[in-house]
Amino acid sequence: MSDLPVPSARRLQKPGWRDARLVVGLVLVLASVALGSVVVSSADDRTPVYAARGPLVPGRPLSADDLTRVDVQLGSRTNQYLPADSGLAPGRFVLREVGEGELVPRVAVGSREQVGVQPLVLSVDAGSVATLTVGSRVDVYVNPVDPAATGATKFTGPELALAGVSVGGLPKAAGGLSGGAGGDRPVQVMAPSSRIKDIIGQVDAGARVTLVAVPGGTAEADQ
Structure with a gap:
């Protein structure tokens, strides 16, 4: 009976620079470091x-x-x-x-x-002011007095005088009141300079002024 051949153990070799796995691993590490640097730099680029x-x-x-x-x-x-x-x-x-x-x-x-608007204070029904804040946008309607009417005061019908203007302030009413359920309340709107003279003339002639909030233009509408 012949002796069986005995396999010889191969000595493990230390990987060198020419080992493909070492090169690939090194490339992946360097790529990760470079990518991380780019991400951090981009995050701070504000x-x-x-x-x-x-x-x-x-x-x-x-x-x-x-x-x-x-x-x-x-x-x-x-x-x-x-x-x-x-x-x-x-x-x-x-x-x-x-x-x-x-x-x-x-x-x-x-x-x-460059400013094209000026503050214009209008006296309006207090009920139309309840939901307004500084910065609200409103349409301004003017209802002139009918000059042909006799007896009781009559109006010709409301006309849109200003569209989408900003409320610049809400001054206190006479006596220090901030407005209530009835009566009139002063409201400051930022009106185009070219329209102020005409609106003042209509108000002085007895016209009634009504403010209508633009949809989405009041603090209440944003809540």
Whole structure:
């Protein structure tokens, strides 16, 4: 009976630089590190811009107290918004409405000469003021007195005088009251400068003024 051959053990060799598995593993590690660096760099690539602390009403002076800084990633749209890295320039005015918490577009801010509206105080029925706040948008209707009517005062019918203007303030009524279920209440609206003279003339001639909130333009509607 012949002896069976005895297999010889092969010595394990230490992997070298030419080992394909070592090269692939090294490439994967380097790729992971590079990808992680790109992700972290991208996450920090944010730009400081201003957002409205509260409603910004056209025609009003703009101060740092009206704004809050936020860091955002907007890509190519970053230049469309008011930068917060160099502070607010003096003499800035709101040119168009910006809602509370919204980023402030550059085109919404300008100089006094660019402002196209002025504050106009109107006396309106207190009931139509109940849901309004500063920044609400309203349509202003004027109902002129009928000059041909005799006896009791009659009106010719309401006409839309201003569309979608902003409420700039809610002054207290005479006696310090803030308005009630009846009577009239003063409301300040930011009206186009070109329309103020005509509206004042109609009001002085006895016209009645009514405000109608624009859908979605009051604080109550947003809740």
